[in-house]
Amino acid sequence: MIVTKIDTFGGHRDCVYALAPGTDPGTFFSAGGDGQVVRWQLGKPDQGELLAKVPASVYSVTLQPDTSLLWIGQNYDGVHLIDTLRKEAVGSLNITTSAIFALDFYKNDAFVALGDGVVVVIDTENRAVRRHLKASDQAARCLAINPVERELAVGYSDNSVRIFDLTTLDLNRVIPAHTNSVFALTYSPDYRYLLTGSRDAHLKVWDVEKGYALHQDIVAHLFTINRIAYSPDGRLIATGSMDKSVKLWDAETFRLLKVVDRARHAGHGTSVNSVCWLDNQTLLSASDDRTISVWNVQ
Template identity: 45%
Template sequence: MSKIQVNKLHTLTGHNDCIYALAEGSDPRFFYTGAGDGMVVEWDLDLPKDGKLIAKLPHSVYALAIDSERNFLIIGHNFEGIHVIDLNENKEIWNLKITDQAIFDIKVFGGEILIGTGDGVLIVVDSVQRSVKKHIKLSSKSIRVMAIAAEKRQLALGLSDHSIKILDLANNFQPLTNLNGHTNSVFALNYSPDEKVLVSAGRDAHMKFWDSENYTLLENIVAHMYAINFLSFKDDGKYLVTCSMDKSIKVWDAKNYKLMKVIDKARNAGHGTSINKVLWSSYSGHVISISDDRTISIWQIEEENL
């Protein structure tokens, strides 16, 4: 039997509005946050109190992605497009005005930047040519979240039309299947590190585990009281964390679908409002969370064998 011990290590401040975006750097010692104030900040897990301003944009930032191969940070600038920052040079090297919609998620796959927008369009950008390759209209509702299974060469997208769509990255984004298990918007989506399982969650407060071989449903859990905003796996795949509008973070045994720990304000001096993203750091093993309360928390989560 294992027990999970939680210790809050740091509360980081500096943003002037709700924090929506969170991404781990190509050097995972660093992570990046974006907020309603248009600020994008770099944080160092070895020196967490010293945030460094990377960009200041006129509109809110909901999405960030790292191009690890080139060490670029891609910023989703709502109602505008993307800004690409060279993190070696600490400067913007190009940008592209591509949408008048919100940008909810960005993923990088090879030389392509994949952008999910508020009007249900997947925009594919060639990062070498710095131009739009294609628009793929998937729904009249927002694309809220994306996940890539790199080995399988598959892209999963969670939408506000309650569906999850699986596209084939090896075959020009051809549709593979459509998953219709949720009863509201899908906000959270992630493949397990071994890519055998896809986990989804969203506004219906349910978390679903899907076998990624044939996308059959393995388990359905009523996981939170309110909308689940995001989820993140520990890099060994044993545990995952979810965060919610109910102001809590939950630690789950990913193999046995079991709740291991609840982290909240009453028990752990957690966030006071909706928690928008969580990231299980592959550098420190700590969990990073961001919230509408304008703060970032860093949590030590340790397994205690009984």
């Protein structure tokens, strides 16, 4: 495997926490501690387009499927909606005074993970709160949707993962997954596995079809795993960590294929907070060093 750094996007004035693919090929969004939400185009690192500026940190930005609406989770001030085509704010939902750590969608529902342990379920058509899921007193840090089994996985700072029914919103299962906060999780593209990453630096693979039995436990990083992302073709997994590295894994065997770091690849000098694939060869990584790196993976 050959990994080459092809660009660096600077412009943020604080840590970059969130990345999301854009509506057009080669575009993406970023947000961070400076409250800026920026749209970028590959190959044009000096031409970032400011879409929004909010007065607090942004930990999550996500495009609502089949729309041009970008949902922005602002620290301590709810959710803001930006029409990325018209480049203007179109709505705001003051649902919380807690930090918003993750946003995800299923059909007409939006799920918002909060620092007070609540997951807020929002009707996207009416933009109204439909339900509060309160299953822990500690922060809900990450979300993942399994449309096949109709399940919602939520990772918490109490070291556990909870599985909710997407139809009834009932709590189906509690998995004592890690020895520290669960900061990252994602389902495999075939929804056979759930992958979780934690402050304990372990990457764990859970077999969904076997009742979330532990399939593999990998000591993957030196410090917190902040994000896990599958490549679009499902062949590779990228993890980003507080240990300043991005690691690439074989999605079939979960074998480590490549370590992308500062010493070997002119990578980040501080925590890698997010990773995001734009296509099977283009991987983004965002860091506390205020930059976004673009990697070509062959």
